[in-house]
Amino acid sequence: MSSRGPMSATVEGPVRVLHVDDDEAFLDLATTHLERHDIEVVTAQHAEAGLDALEESDVDCVVSDYDMPGMDGLEFLEAVREDHPDLPFVLFTGKGDEGVASEAISAGVTDYLQKDIGTDQYAVLANRVLNAVDRDRSKRALGEHDRRLETLLRNLPGMVYRCLNDPGWPMEYVDGEVQELTGYDAEAFESGSVLWGEEVIHPDDRETAWQTVQDALGRSEPFELTYRIETADGDLKHAWERGRGVWNDDGDLEALEGFITDITRRVEHRQKLERQHARLEAMIEQSPDMINVHDEDGAIVEANRRFCEELGYTEEEALEMNVWDVDADADPEDIAAMRDETGDDDLRRIEATYERSDGSTFPAEAHLTRLDTAGDWEFLVFSRNVSDRVERDRELARLREGYETVFEHAQDALFLLEVEADDGEGGSPSFVFESANPAQEELTGVSEAELRGKTPSEAFDDATAGAVESLFGSILETQETATFETELSFPAGDAVVNASVSPVVVDGEVTQLVGVARDTTERKRRERELRRERDRLEEFASIVSHDLRNPLNVAEGYLEMAREADDPGKLGKVADAHDRMRTLIEDILTLAREGSTVTDFEAVDLADVATDCWEPVDATRATLRVETSRTVLADRARLLQVLENLYRNAVEHAGPDVTVTVGDLDDGFYVADDGPGIPGDQREEIFESGYTTSRDGTGFGLTIVSEIVAAHGWTVEVVESETGGARFEVRGVEFA
Incomplete structure (x- = not known):
């Protein structure tokens, strides 16, 4: 039953x-x-x-x-x-x-x-x-x-008691989780060896606890209080107590009966929540973002200080507004749609236009999420005034457009490379072309489409790729802009390139390289020409200041002597000095007029030129042998000057009975004599300006030869002839 x-x-x-x-x-x-x-x-x-x-x-x-x-x-x-x-x-x-x-x-x-x-x-x-x-x-x-x-006592999360109303609160009866709560067993309290009010309750809480109980007893009401206790092991706990007085039939207070439980976790949890709440409240109030909460109908129910300050409302005014009163782009239908479309854990980004209390507006970026509060939906919104960012984006767009215009129309070659990190197995970083402008194609001969996605070694020959990647590697180490000028070989041809390459550094790592390159081949050529012309002018200045000064001094000296002694015989010395100066002037003018390049090439019969230029040479006893029938591409007048100077050099140094021979080489021609020849230690010096071993020579004849040969793109070298004399070999000649 x-x-x-x-x-x-x-x-x-x-x-x-x-x-x-x-x-x-x-x-x-x-x-x-x-x-x-x-x-x-x-x-x-x-x-x-x-x-x-x-x-x-x-x-x-x-x-x-x-x-x-x-x-x-x-x-x-x-x-x-x-x-x-x-x-x-x-x-x-x-x-x-x-x-x-x-x-x-x-x-x-x-x-x-x-x-x-x-x-x-x-x-x-x-x-x-x-x-x-x-x-x-x-x-x-x-x-x-x-x-x-x-069962209740056995499962109660705490202890029940009966005690006397005394500051020590001696216990007559305890049951429940006495040991778990205090560390003492029940007998310790019931025997009086441990007093609750003097040994368990924390000293700082005893007076408050006693007064709270006495006040409740004075009103004949139950009492309820919390305080800290110290366990037998010295641990500190928080306890909650509820009890009441027990009176006899005569109205005298016999004892206190009640219940005590451990609320340490609850207190610590509440304190933790209070700290979190305080931190959260401080974060919300001090946040640089505008923060507000609105209900599912769009009514604003909470707003932080920044929200009110940015929009120009008091908190009371803000809490009387709806979302569409603040967001000029929103209306009630939008709020309803947002409510239906936003799910749990969704974080929606919204671009809005916020309107201040004075009617002015500003662009805002908002992030919205849904909160489930006690069964009702609310929406937490973080907003930020993005006026500066919008203006910055516009400026960036203008800069980007300008950059693209410059990039496309710049005369210098522009290129961008991605730096790909090593594979973690000891390999080196690689450099991959990402983009390049049209001027780059003119310089290298490789289009942007062909270049994009390739490394330098895939786009250029080994020598060029090696030089470029070595430079890029040094930029990775220094993370500084590098400028260099060197000659490189491209599919479009060799070129002297002046380039500046800068690293793009992100979080301490080089992620990209940006380069500007210019073809300076023509400039370098002009610089070399100008350097030669400057050297030539310096030579002329030296000659004018030194070589002409000596015969001028001689002429002036003999002229003065002739005047003083009334000796016309001295005038012959003056005439000789003038002849010396005339010869120097003619050679200097010839050297100055030659220039460094020849542009007007024509087909010239080498034998005819060799014969024609022999007649002006004062060599009545000398012999010319022409052993060539070739036609060369040259400037005829300047080629005549070369041969004439070589003939005169042979006559001056080998004597009036010299035999001069003009013959063919595989890639040019030679002029040889049967004189004493030129010692080996003097062969590199004979082409220098002013160098001569003849008393009557100016030292410019062979210099003129060297200049004219170089202007044609040829080379000249002196060796020993078959008869032991001097042989001038001109090579690099192009035949018609």
Whole structure:
């Protein structure tokens, strides 16, 4: 039989009885009377049927006859007690034998009642049943109460106590998690060896705790307080206590009873939340961003200081506004759509136009997320005035457009390379062309489309790639701009390149290289020409200041002597000096007029030129042999000067009987004589200006030869001839 809840002394709730009797008519009559006393009746006509009924129905009491066929009432009682030892059992029998009554009481019957004549017996039966049920319910209720109390104490997250109202609060009784809470066992408190108020409560909290309890007792109210306790191990905990005073019938306070539990985690959690809240509130209020919260209908419910200051509203004014009052681009329909489209954990970026209280506007960037607060949706919005960024973007766009224009139309070659880090296995970083302008193609002969995505070694030959990558590697190490000028070989041809390459450094690493290059080949050529011309002018200045000064001094000296001595014979020396100066002047003018290059080439018969320029040479006893029939590409007049100077040099140094031969070389021609030749240690000096071993020579004849040969792009070298004389070999000549 299932248990029922606790009952008071008076039976509460419906009472159900199983009545077993073999007399059907008696059962019907008894049922009628019992039901008048609000007793539900289940009937059975023999004991076996009664046991079946107990299995099928919950009943509060069994009423049974004694004398029944098969199993009598006492045997039935014994069978009931096997499964329902505490179920009230009333033996209601017509057999009024004292022996039966005694046996029934010994068997554990709850009550014994004899059947009688008349209807009063049913009222007595009903009373006996109700009393038996009441006692049973009270007994079970008390047992259940004790069991629940024991369970409560066993599972209570703390301790219960009874103590005296004394500052030390000596404990008369403690139970529950005493050891877990304090580190002391219950006996330590109940014996008085540990006083709660003097040894457990933290010293700084004792006075406040005592006063709080006394104030509540003075009002005859329960007390509730929190304080810190020190455990037996010296640990500090936070405790929560609730209790009340217990007064006797005379109104005197006997003791305090209450409950104490550990709230350390709750206090620490609350303190942590308070700190987090304080930090969060400070972050929100001090944030450089505008922060506001609005509900799902668009009404602003919270706004930080920056939000109000930026828009020119007080906090009170802001909290009376809707989103569309601030965002000029929004309306209620937009807010509704945003509400429907924003899911959990979504972070939406919104570009907006915010309007200040004075009507001015500014662009804003907002980030919005949804909050679920107590079942309602709210939306947290972080906004920032991006006027500066918008203007900066516009400026960047203008700069980018200007950069692209410059990039495309710059006369200098511009290029950009990506720096790809090494593979982590000891390999070197690689440089990959990302873009280049049209001028780069003019310089290198490689289009941007062909260049993009390639490394220097993939775009150029090994020598050029090696030089370029070596330079790039040094830039990675120094992270500084490098400027260089060198001759490189490109598909478009060799060129002298002046370049400046700068690194783009991000987080301490070079990520890109930006370069500007210019073809300086022509400039370098002009510089070399100017250098030669400057050297030539310096030579002329030296000649004028030195070589002409000597014969001029000689002429002036002899002229003065002729005047003083009236000796006309001295004038011959003057005339010789003038001839010397005239020759020097002619050679200097020739040297100055030659220039450094020849541009007017023509087909010249070498034999004809060699013969024509022999006649002006004062060599009546000398012999010329022309052993060539080739036609060369040259400036005829300047070639005549070369041969004439070589002839004169041979006559001056080899003597009037010299034989001069003009012959062919594989790549040029030669002029040789059969004179004494030129010593080997003097062969490199003979082409220098002013160098001569002849008393009558100017030292410029071979210099003129060297200049004219170089102007043609040829070379000249002096070696020993077959006869032991001097042989001038001119090479690099192009034949027609």
